[in-house]
Amino acid sequence: MTVLLEVNNLKKYFKTPRGMLYAVDGVSFKIERGSTLGVVGESGCGKSTLGRTAIHLHEKTSGKILFEGEDISDVNKKQLKALRRDMQMIFQDPFSSLNPRMSVGQIIAEPLLIYRMCRNKKEMAAKVEELMEIVGLSKRYANSYPHELDGGRRQRIGVARALSLKPKFIVCDEPVSALDVSIQAQILNLMQDLQEEFDLTYMFITHNMAVVKHISDEIMVMYLGNMVEMASSEGMFHHRLHPYTKALLAAVPIPEVMERGPRRLLKGEITSVINPKQECRFNTRCPYSTEICTHENPPLLEAMPKHFVACHRVKEINFPTLTGG
Amino acid sequence: MAEILLEIKDLMVQYKVGNEVTKAVNGITLTLEKGESMGLVGETGAGKTTTARAIMQLVPSPPGKIVGGQILYDGEDLIKKNASKMRKVRGHKISMIFQDPMTALNPVYTVGEQIAEVIQLHQNVSKREALEKAKKMMELVGIEGARHDEFPHNFSGGMKQRIVIAIALACNPSLLIADEPTTALDVTIQAQVMDLIERLKEEFNTSLLLITHDLGIVAEVCSKVAIIYAGKIVEYGTLDHIYNNTKHPYTIGLFGSIPNFNENVHRLKPIPGLMPDPSNLPEGCSFAERCKDVMDICRRGDIPVYEVEPNHLVKCLKYCKQREK
Amino acid sequence: MTEIFKTNEKISELITIKKKSQTREIITRFLRNRTALLGLIIIVLMVFCALFPQTITHYDPIEQSLREQFIAPNSTHLFGTDEFGRDVFTRVVYGCRTSLLIGVTAVAISGVIGIIFGCISGFYGRIVDNLMMRGIDILMAVPIILLGMTIVAAFGQSVLNLTIAIAMASIAPYARLVRVSVLSVKEKEYVEAARATGANDLRIIMKYILPNCMAPIIVHATMNIASAILSATALSFLGLGVPAPTPEWGSMTSAARAYVRDYWWLVTFPGMAIMAAVFSFNLFGDGLRDALDPKLKN
Numbered sequence: 001m002t003v004l005l006e007v008n009n010l011k012k013y014f015k016t017p018r019g020m021l022y023a024v025d026g027v028s029f030k031i032e033r034g035s036t037l038g039v040v041g042e043s044g045c046g047k048s049t050l051g052r053t054a055i056h057l058h059e060k061t062s063g064k065i066l067f068e069g070e071d072i073s074d075v076n077k078k079q080l081k082a083l084r085r086d087m088q089m090i091f092q093d094p095f096s097s098l099n100p101r102m103s104v105g106q107i108i109a110e111p112l113l114i115y116r117m118c119r120n121k122k123e124m125a126a127k128v129e130e131l132m133e134i135v136g137l138s139k140r141y142a143n144s145y146p147h148e149l150d151g152g153r154r155q156r157i158g159v160a161r162a163l164s165l166k167p168k169f170i171v172c173d174e175p176v177s178a179l180d181v182s183i184q185a186q187i188l189n190l191m192q193d194l195q196e197e198f199d200l201t202y203m204f205i206t207h208n209m210a211v212v213k214h215i216s217d218e219i220m221v222m223y224l225g226n227m228v229e230m231a232s233s234e235g236m237f238h239h240r241l242h243p244y245t246k247a248l249l250a251a252v253p254i255p256e257v258m259e260r261g262p263r264r265l266l267k268g269e270i271t272s273v274i275n276p277k278q279e280c281r282f283n284t285r286c287p288y289s290t291e292i293c294t295h296e297n298p299p300l301l302e303a304m305p306k307h308f309v310a311c312h313r314v315k316e317i318n319f320p321t322l323t324g325g
Numbered sequence: 326m327a328e329i330l331l332e333i334k335d336l337m338v339q340y341k342v343g344n345e346v347t348k349a350v351n352g353i354t355l356t357l358e359k360g361e362s363m364g365l366v367g368e369t370g371a372g373k374t375t376t377a378r379a380i381m382q383l384v385p386s387p388p389g390k391i392v393g394g395q396i397l398y399d400g401e402d403l404i405k406k407n408a409s410k411m412r413k414v415r416g417h418k419i420s421m422i423f424q425d426p427m428t429a430l431n432p433v434y435t436v437g438e439q440i441a442e443v444i445q446l447h448q449n450v451s452k453r454e455a456l457e458k459a460k461k462m463m464e465l466v467g468i469e470g471a472r473h474d475e476f477p478h479n480f481s482g483g484m485k486q487r488i489v490i491a492i493a494l495a496c497n498p499s500l501l502i503a504d505e506p507t508t509a510l511d512v513t514i515q516a517q518v519m520d521l522i523e524r525l526k527e528e529f530n531t532s533l534l535l536i537t538h539d540l541g542i543v544a545e546v547c548s549k550v551a552i553i554y555a556g557k558i559v560e561y562g563t564l565d566h567i568y569n570n571t572k573h574p575y576t577i578g579l580f581g582s583i584p585n586f587n588e589n590v591h592r593l594k595p596i597p598g599l600m601p602d603p604s605n606l607p608e609g610c611s612f613a614e615r616c617k618d619v620m621d622i623c624r625r626g627d628i629p630v631y632e633v634e635p636n637h638l639v640k641c642l643k644y645c646k647q648r649e650k
Numbered sequence: 651m652t653e654i655f656k657t658n659e660k661i662s663e664l665i666t667i668k669k670k671s672q673t674r675e676i677i678t679r680f681l682r683n684r685t686a687l688l689g690l691i692i693i694v695l696m697v698f699c700a701l702f703p704q705t706i707t708h709y710d711p712i713e714q715s716l717r718e719q720f721i722a723p724n725s726t727h728l729f730g731t732d733e734f735g736r737d738v739f740t741r742v743v744y745g746c747r748t749s750l751l752i753g754v755t756a757v758a759i760s761g762v763i764g765i766i767f768g769c770i771s772g773f774y775g776r777i778v779d780n781l782m783m784r785g786i787d788i789l790m791a792v793p794i795i796l797l798g799m800t801i802v803a804a805f806g807q808s809v810l811n812l813t814i815a816i817a818m819a820s821i822a823p824y825a826r827l828v829r830v831s832v833l834s835v836k837e838k839e840y841v842e843a844a845r846a847t848g849a850n851d852l853r854i855i856m857k858y859i860l861p862n863c864m865a866p867i868i869v870h871a872t873m874n875i876a877s878a879i880l881s882a883t884a885l886s887f888l889g890l891g892v893p894a895p896t897p898e899w900g901s902m903t904s905a906a907r908a909y910v911r912d913y914w915w916l917v918t919f920p921g922m923a924i925m926a927a928v929f930s931f932n933l934f935g936d937g938l939r940d941a942l943d944p945k946l947k948n
Contacts, residue, residue: 042511043482057846084848097839101861111847150599151369161847180368181538185582185595192592207512214584214593237586251516253541254586257568260545263520266513269481 003069004033004201005054005169010063012046012053019275023049025225026063028300031218033168036195036202038216038233040209040248044272045222047205051171054203055087056080067169085115088167092174094154098146104157105142108132111164131160136190152183159190163198171203176211188215209252213237221245224273224281227300231307241309241318243286280312288317330499330532331357331380336394338375338384347604349375351556352394357549359499362526362533364543366579367553370600373536376553377502380534381421382411398500417447420493424505426485430477436463436488437473440495447496462491466521483514487521497529504536519546540583544568552576555601555611562637572639574616610642618643679941686937692930699746709737711744711897720913730915733905738915741897742923748898749927752813752882753875759817761871764824769855771825772832783829786822794819798885812891816881820874827870831863838862865942869935876931883924899924 012024024046031037039047052058054065056075064073072083091097098107108128111117118124129139135156146154155175162170172191176184192215194200206212212219212233219236221229221244229242240246247266268285280286283293292312300310303318311317338350350372357363367373378384380396382403396403398419403411415421423429430439440459444450450458460470466487468480477485486506493501503522507515523546526533535547543550543564550567552560552575560573571577581594598615601607607614609624616623623642630640631647680686699706715735723730729738771782798815805811835841836859844858883900885891892898899920906916 042513055846057842081848084846089843089846091839091843093839097843099840099844099858099862102857110844110849114848114853152599158843161843165847181579182368182582182596183599185593186597188584189592189595209512210584210586213586214590247513251512252586253516253519253539253545255540255544255568255580255583257544257564263516265517265520269483270511270514 001032001035003030004067005031005203006064006066007054008064008066010050010053010065011061012049012058013061016274022225022273022276024053025273025276027222027225027227029220029227029230031169031201031203033201034195034199035217036204036215038212038219039203039205039222040207040212040219041222042207042248042270044224044270046225047222048173050222051089051173051203051205055089055169055171056083057089085165086168088162088165088170090155090158090162090170090172090175093178094151094158095146095178097158098154100146103143103145104132104137104149107146107157108160108164111161115165117165127164131164134163134194135160136186150183151179152186155179155183155187156190159187159194163194166198167200169201169203171205173205174207175204177206177208184211191215209249221248224271224276226281226297226310227308228282228311229307229309230300231304235304235307239304239307239318241303241307241314242311243288243317244282247285280310288313327358327361329356330359330361330399331355331534332395332397333376333380334395334397336376336379336396337392338372338379339390339392340388341390342388345604348556348606349389349603350379351606353553353556353558355551355558355561357500357532357534359532360530361549362535362547363549363551364547365534365536365551365553366538366540366543368538368600370555370603371553372556372603373553374504375556377421377504377534377536380502381415381419382406383421413447416443416493416498417496418498419500419502420496420498421502421504422486422489422493422506425509426482426489427509429489430485432477435474435476436480440473440488440492443492443495458495459491462495463488465494465525466491467517481514483510483518486510486518490518490521490525494525494529494531498531500532500534501526502534502536505538506535507542508537508539515542522546540568540579552579555606556603557611557640558638559612559640560638562634566634566637570634570637572633572637572644573641574618574643575612578615610640676941680937683937683940685933686940689930689933689935689937692926693934696746696750696927696930699743700750701747703740703743703747706743707737707740709740711736711741712895720909722913723915729919730913732902732913732916733909738902738919741902742899742919744897745899745902745920745923746927748809748892748896749879749882752809752816752892753878756813756816756820756878756882757871757874759813760820760874761824761867763817764821765828765860765867767821767825768828769832769860772829773836773851773855773859779829782825786825789818790822792819794881795885795888798881798888798890802885802890807890807893809892809896812882812885815885816878819881820878823870823874824867827866828863831866832859835859835862869939869942872931872935872938876928876935879927879931880924899927 008028009026010024010028011026014021014023027050029037039050041047049058053060064071066072067086075083105128108131109124112124112127118127128142132139132142137153137156137160141149141153146157176187179187188211195202204212204215216233219231219233220227221242223244229236229245231239236245237249240249250264251266266285273281278297279295280293280298283289286293290313298310298312300308303309303314333353333355336350336353340347340349353376355363365373365376375384379391380403384391391404403414406414430436437456437459440462441455444455444458445452456473460473463470463473468484468487480488506522507518510518519542525531535543537543547564549563551558552567552573554575560567560576567576571580578596582596584590584593596615601611601614607624609626610628613619613623620642628640628642629649630638631644631649633639633644633647713736718731718735719733721727721731727737727739729742732738767782767786771779794816797819801811801815841854841858844854882891886898886900887904889904892901894901902920903917909916
């Protein structure tokens, strides 16, 4: 399996009136070609910023990005434009990610126009039709405007637009969160089919645990700019080593009739990470927090084969019988 | 025999814009007992928010209008009440909390003032007493009473929703209508807020009408479920009936669309197509076009409601051998 | 994969789409507004007067006929004649041409310059924005009368100079309006999406940002024509505008000041024309604003 995207110690900070916002603070990962990396977390964890920074929609503050083995950390405008053909994005809100003044056909054709991929109008129209068919949009909509269509169809337009340049890597930023449940399922199936057919690699950003489990091969959990756990999809759900992951998964309401014990709630609120101290950022809400957690940010370590966790007490919490001596 | 608090009979609500008539609610019948919690489950455009607004007599008119049916609360028909009588009911006997906590609070008044306002409207107390009660409500929902003089923008989304709950429950209403109360919140905060709603409901013996699209939350909190599609209730019964003995093809489709936490499913089974346009509903069953078990007779006439087991009602011709209700 | 798409196709065929293009919706909404329609009718009449004055009146607006001075309105001279025996009705009709020409040209010039300023300022932000907006502030501080006087004093009295003076005074509101629109649209997700597909700055401004700012600009431009016409008449009234003997409502009213008591028609009809013109553009602009209301775009 070849590694398509490799990110090392990526940092993205934003200057705000109240101080420096450490949106993404030293995240590293690798995504293999043809696979899906799910990135989960709640508001303020930095997952959207991570996705955008990885494809240069935000200027990174520091870190390395390697695409197909090549270092693309610092690129000029021309190289960036060439890169964009391989790295695309699908956005969350199908209502605001489409230009209301352009028709469906024009929106899908935009990337083709910018990169002069077609020699004449006829070729362009044919390509647009082909793309619409691939995503399941009837070609009758080519002259419609986004506001005339429903959420599911609009999102298909977004998918078609992302596919038009035949990219290798697509960052999907909450692509189904704004859709109804039955439409969500249609779009998720579509994305899976497209991945198989075109050998696509996805970074799938979401806050929905069930969706991420369904679609990802590997999952990364983020909290306030840090990656706190990374494992295979199965491994993550089976083992859930980090206290935050435990709380996150416990909080998801399961649509089944069953005996429910008392809720184990996470106390406190999600804060924002401006000028952070040297500490584990989760310690204020962590039920297992001890002294060391308040003055040292835990490093990411391999707690189990291919399962990485950033927690000082990971062994004690999860394998209490093994610690000792 | 438990006391019936709310009884909706054959409610019909329409919106008229120009020449176009949108049939938002087409004959909804349901019963809610004292202390009971019911989940009203449906997707966008199904008519759930309109139903909630109708109960509160808050349907914007024009263009909306209740064109038929009864809403019996404690035996009295709310539709027949005049404006000033209805104002006495709102906030006092029936309260509602809305989806978006960010815009539910008035930004120019302190939170204490906003809670005290509802107390003063319905109870004969002085301003100071009302503020004292307001502080007590804040403590009850988990916010320090000392923060009563802060403004909404000082609070996070989850805390704002708690304040909204405090306002709703300040006068101890017998019925709380919650319209997607946690959809806009993060998962861990959602768990906190749902826990709060449940605890308070127990403490005050309030009936709860929970409007949502999330089958997980319904399973956690509700004892009765009504599935709403295109303005009609298509399946109605206890939690056990709906989750373990699902009968209506739409409900089955809904369950098939959600990724399962515990099992591994390769592809989801979405419901093909879209909900019909409420201003152009087809004859016969509104779900006919998307139903894989559709028969010719489904497209003609009104579909009767059948009782497939005691207190489990389904609006589907597949069960016509059962007793009609 | 293909079966689901096939079912979707069948279903979409059964569900009819109401294909109303946005423009048609806007036009329908506009036409429902009676006052706006009135404004539009008057504007159309004025445009007709401006383009084909010969079809309405056969008199010459400039030729003097001293034997026919000061004739009160009658069947041959609908609005009477002035101190030089010229038919007032004809001069009012020809005045349409002057006013509309000045109004539209001034708005066009100030519009283009203002939009460019506003776009650059709003899009690039920070220092560029700051500098440009301070420049606009300075421009706004100068009263138009003063500006007009300066330009006429420096370059002489003519229609062109009048137009330029009015245009310069109108740039500021456009720049500000466009800047605000650009600032809000710049943050929209579809602009980010355009960037993600490799669009450069110019393309983003021209195709993504500007078209979405046009509604308030169009409304403002329409109202601006009204105020431009008013400014033109004011400056002409003061003797800074259109030189005699070109018929212009402002200069006509000014010249008629001396005769207000005895020959009321010399002041009244040009004055009413000014009122009608301004009134109609304002009504039209109001109607446009209502029709373009984004609340109804959903």
